[in-house]
Amino acid sequence: MRRTHVSTRLNGDNVDFLCEPRQSLLEVLRDNLGLTGSKEGCNNGNCGACSVILNGRVVNSCCVLAVETEGAEVTTIEGIAEGDRLHPLQQVFLEEAALQCGICTPGFIVASKALLDKEPHPDEARVRHWLANNLCRCTGYDKIVRAVLKASDQMEAKV
Amino acid sequence: MTTVERPDYKIIGTSPIRPDGAEKVTGAARYAADFKPAGLLYGAILRSPHAHARVIKIDTSEAAKMPGVMAVATHTDLPAAADKVEAIGESAVNLKELSSNILAHDKVLYHGHAVAAVAARSHFEAEAAARAIKVEYELLPPVLDVRDAMREDAPLLDENRHTKVMGGQTSDKPSNIASHNRFEDGDVEKALAESDHVVDREYRTRMVHQGYIEPHSSTAMWNSDDTIQIYTSTQGAFGVRSLTSQVLAVPLSSIRVTPLEIGGGFGGKTVIYLDPVAAVLSRKTGKPVKISMNRTDVFEATGPTSGSYIHIKLGIKDGKIHAVDATMAYEAGAFPGSPVGAGAMTMLSPYDVPNFRLNAYDVVVNKPKVAAYRAPGAPAAAFAIEQAIDEACKALKLDVLNFRDSNSSREGVKMVNGVAHPRIGAEETVQAALASDHWKSPIEGPNRGRGVASGFWFNAGMQSSVIAGVNPDGTVNLIEGSTDIGGTRASLAMQLAETLQIPFEDVRPVVADTDSIPHNDVTGGSRVTFATGLATYEAGMNIRKQMAERAAKLWNCSEDDVDYIDGELHCKKDSTKTLTFKEMAAQQARTGGPITGSASLVARGAGGAFATHIVDVEVDPETGKVEILRYTAVQDVGTAIHRAYVEGQIQGGVVQGIGWALNEEYFYDEEGHLRNSSFLDYRMPTTLDVPYIETIVVEVPNPGHPYGVRGVGEVPIVPPLAAIANAIEDATGHRFTELPISPRRVVEELNQLS
Amino acid sequence: MDAFEYVAPRTLDEAYAAMSNGKTTALLAGGTDVIVQLRENRRHADQVLDVKHIPELMALKITADGGLSIGAAVPCAVIYENAEIAAKFPAVIDSASLIGGIQIQGRASLGGNVCNASPAADSIPSLIAQDTRLVIGSKSGTRELPIEEFFAGPGKNNLQPGELLIQLKIPAPKPRSGAFFNRFIPRNEMDIAVVNAGARIQLADDGETIADAKVAIGAVAPTPLVVPAAAQALIGKPANEETFAAAGEASAAAATPIADMRGSVAQRKHLAKVLTVRALRGALERAKENS
Structure with a gap:
């Protein structure tokens, strides 16, 4: 199978890769680039475990062809922490026990970051609405929603 | 709420950051599908498009010639497995049936049943080749519903299956009823006849799935020395080792299973599907082979829990439950093994019931073989009995919570299996519910209602082993074999830190592979924090004893004269002689070498768990939609x-229970095709479907554990189905006895549409 | 999933050229339907044409005559984040903000939703009610047609070989008019409509009588359905619950749904009524605001 060359910005770095046109961004991240933090839960856009930020918008990377990211800016869960310091969302997810098995956690953190980047002070209803495309089966969402709200408060306090 | 004087714990009862947390919020944690050894091949499985058919011929010749294809496998690559039953945690499995479930032999028994497998250089090539395998089927009529399957004229899944009844007998005629058990005490007929009020109702639930977000994935390497390494997503690495060795007929010790991080299981990852197939493909190719399910595979071909039919006659006399007569039939799926027995044994446990007769039927149908799902069997049973109690209370104008209080089970009351409850907290949960803010707040407004229900789950003990090694810097490595599905590294490390009276952060828990730690049973039955916790406690006490012995030698005193207080060794006779844990740890090399505590045990004294839930709902009568307004779980x-x-x-x-109550179901068409095998159409709750879930934590310590631990994971799914049904009845005046209480069912009922 | 080539034309002409090279083509805008269909072998393509680099398909503007022109590949989120569109075309926002969740809306386009031609598509009844016209292009030029003439069956549209959807054109709202779209799903998000309904009404000068109306419903027939009988029940009548109920009955009567895992026949016919009435209530409120 002929492969296509793609140049993209991934987690702040210029990255070049070869891929088949039929490969999804999720697959290329995981299989070709070794970034396995984005998870496959359904592979058809219904669980959010593969959420990445593409040109400023959170998308399901299973529903993006990797070839589409030519010249694009992509942020994955591996690019959320600021150097060796956890992002406030990551820290608060830990403090608030907002994860159990952890498989949905990268998707929730990426999606939540996209929300707080856009709307720093969402209320509970907004957080629930924004995260409705991210399924979690362990937590009942309670501690996840609280964690996002707490991170929002903390980030505000710092500004 | 604490009901007895609580010991002055330093660490227990706090909420520290889990040791495996950072890697799980940064994407670094390695789950089964993330594992990619050099030279990896990808496997794919061809599945049956039919619910019931004889397999006449499997032609893999075309597939084998496809680009990138390295090997093809069918059931002929699996040795004939023994016709014997193997226990796996909360359930058991017949090895011959397990083998036929992994790759179908002469028949396919459900839509999605695995038929053949391929290994290729890419997953695209593997999938294309699997599609190119030609299978000739002779179609047979499917039977999909538990009651249809019980009829004498029902199509038989297995012509050689006869009903097993108590006492080791079997039926003369072949049947889809795999077993019939009965639990009985008192005189039910007489007790029902003398009751003030009798509720007589039938209840039905549909097959539902655990819905873990991580699909199953397994990578196997069959090495040239005939050892096999398996990297997989499982709740029990030792179970994978044992079952795989028996399915493949290879020595147990030739297999090493490494449990990678597990993305949810809820009981569904206690059995095996992919591991032996990946191993066989690896043997044929000499390369590691990974097989990952997609979401459709997970729904079609892993182990959901049973659909059920329950008929209850409940007699009330003088405000007390006087008699229960119940018929319970659970779908096992393609092979026997539904949790109907557990359903029967848990159903009446929250109450003191003098007269009962429970007939329990395990029934095969043309659907996937069920696996454990959180308190297996109990939610459907509670859906029935807790609604019957609600109905009786309303008919007799009795308060539903006070009724549960005055009928509550307690220490010494016998369960239906004849075993008396030890110290339990059944009454305490009901009383805490009565005292809750939620219960005391009014529920007002049109189409709104409130419901309550209680529930019980046994909790398991079983086998656990841990090894705790003290490092020279005073930290402790805690090596365990219980896979961590949602925070047990933390709950075990906390117990060791409490036992040793050292900081939580000084304990480093590691989940080891099957070569690196003695046997551990499955992570299931709410057992790990209890049973592996018990082993951890013993290992900790073992370290304390060794430290005391060494201090005694250093101080030239008797071991009895050494106290271990707040993580420090003290000489009773000379208050100047003390050693902190860290100081003692630093002296290991000079005082006899490494200090290692270990414990292997069968945990006895598991304490039953009880819960009482309160829920408020609002029903839209025009659309049938039910909103959960408020939920409190005690x-x-x-x-x-x-x-x-x-x-x-x-x-x-609770939220899994909400999904089960309102929307989740396996939707089959008449031919037995599963029509909703996606997260789009299998409707698990989203963030927008639930409110915050209020919890009231009652602590009645389990006398069978040094820290009073009871399993907490399973019982919360038991009450929600009935609590929500009771709330909907309160809101609408209509009693829904069939799950899910979906908008379709509600709107049709309220508007008399069908 | 079979292999395919990926082509990203920069102009309409490049796209038309690629579409006439004899290969089976799938058009890719947001990809949230087509990528999944290809992956699950529900669809085959030799080449996938990414149309997001063609300026005409990414243009979004309110035209001089007050109408709305939506490039076929513009993501839903771009549409609903536009304050002017939100103010002037709220029923477009009703649909754009209901298609999928946040992750889907960042990619999925109304054009894609229309071309995918699902009977349950959440944009179509709304667009029908608003008299949307589709601009379709090919090597031989462009043509326009009313959106309700675009659908041929479940998953089937009337695009001819070599044609692609360029633009959706929604006329300027008339004075005293309002449109509204709603749907019913069992969950509160991430679901396919069991039934959906869009409605537009225009009030007469008296502010009471309905001068013009259009109702469309979805997931109750092989294609999204215009309900002329509902419009007839509305036009010339006072805008009140009684009138709306009659229109609702007309929708229920027009519905010929199937039973499947998403709903029953009786439920869908009932919901056609309920959702039509709710859409009309919403449309009336907006018509009053627009007076």
């Missing part, structure tokens, strides 16, 4: 070890 947790994760277990169980 539960006796024994002792909360990691408080936040205890709450999280309760909240997660």
